[in-house]
Amino acid sequence: MNPDELSSQLAALHTEAFGWALHCCRGDAGLAEEVVQNAYVKCLQGKLHHDGSGSLKVWWLEVIRLTAHEEWRRLRRSEGRLTAWLRSWLGDADESADERPHPARQMELSEDAARVRDLLSRLPARQGEVLHLVFYEELTIADAAAVMGVSFGSARQHYERGKHRLREWLEQEETR
Amino acid sequence: MNDERESDLQRRIAAWREQEKEQTPAFERVWRRAQRARQTSTASSGWRWRRVFGLGAVAATLMCLSVLWWRREPDTLRAGGESADALSAAAQIAASDWEVPSDLLLADAASQPSLQIAGLVGEINSLLQP
Numbered sequence: 001m002n003p004d005e006l007s008s009q010l011a012a013l014h015t016e017a018f019g020w021a022l023h024c025c026r027g028d029a030g031l032a033e034e035v036v037q038n039a040y041v042k043c044l045q046g047k048l049h050h051d052g053s054g055s056l057k058v059w060w061l062e063v064i065r066l067t068a069h070e071e072w073r074r075l076r077r078s079e080g081r082l083t084a085w086l087r088s089w090l091g092d093a094d095e096s097a098d099e100r101p102h103p104a105r106q107m108e109l110s111e112d113a114a115r116v117r118d119l120l121s122r123l124p125a126r127q128g129e130v131l132h133l134v135f136y137e138e139l140t141i142a143d144a145a146a147v148m149g150v151s152f153g154s155a156r157q158h159y160e161r162g163k164h165r166l167r168e169w170l171e172q173e174e175t176r
Numbered sequence: 177m178n179d180e181r182e183s184d185l186q187r188r189i190a191a192w193r194e195q196e197k198e199q200t201p202a203f204e205r206v207w208r209r210a211q212r213a214r215q216t217s218t219a220s221s222g223w224r225w226r227r228v229f230g231l232g233a234v235a236a237t238l239m240c241l242s243v244l245w246w247r248r249e250p251d252t253l254r255a256g257g258e259s260a261d262a263l264s265a266a267a268q269i270a271a272s273d274w275e276v277p278s279d280l281l282l283a284d285a286a287s288q289p290s291l292q293i294a295g296l297v298g299e300i301n302s303l304l305q306p
Contacts, residue, residue: 007207014203019196033201040210041217113192116185135189166185 006043013060016137020061023132024068026121031071039067054146061137061147119169127162130155266297 010017017039021032042048042063050059120128126148133144145155 010207011203014206015197015200018200019193022196029199033206037206037210037213040207041213044210044214045217112188113195116188116192135186136193163182163185167182170185 009056010040010043010060013057016057017060017064019136020132021064021068023120023129023136024065025071027117031075032068035064035068035071038071039063042067055143057137058139058143058146061133061139062149065147065149115173119166122169123162123165124158126150126154126158127165130158131162131166134159 014036017036018032021035022029025031025035039048039060048063050056120131123131129148130141130144133139133147134141137144139147141156141159142152144159145152148155150158
């Protein structure tokens, strides 16, 4: 695939890729942009090839997920054990484990959108991922399972549980 | 009821999705940065090889120096042997009430430092004798 062709194909998936990267980076827009950029670098270096067997979108979202995990690992390594220990000693451990989106990011979205984003991010990781892929990326549960690297049955279970929990939360919000 | 909830959720997610789309960084900008990062990483991989060769050269030099040091070791041992000889000669002289044994005096003093010390002790001894 020549660079122009590659560029045009990736451009068509850019918005979806960024949205997914944003979810994988727990709402950190700067990190999400870096993840997408690193995925592009991998493509330019010829390290990634889509064999054409499945959907390009599914393959690309899987690449983004793996790149985001690499980035998290790199950040955690660079943070170092000493910093982590100092943080826990200073009592910031709960803050670092908070999976809710970056506060600055939440401010940018409207109240309603931010609430949805907040509710999704409160779900367990797998449930949040599958709901994001199905509702936001408009994938089927089977495709979401392929992106997440889990079986179809497992993805379906996460989907049902996540949806059930979201419904409960929405009901609780409305009764308040 | 469930369908209503689901459609409500989908509507909210769609609204959120639209808002996030607007905030997506432009593809061209990210793509250009990726191209620059790729060029930088190619250049840095060249530097990486140079570093590997440089460290290899330093390691080889250190290894050569350690081999040379190891080959020097017998001389060092010999020097230690000489000190031991001198000490034993001094002990011998002291034990014989500061009289230098004749075998030590007869030996070739120039070639053996231990005997040089023995000769020196003998001279001091003779000066101290009334």
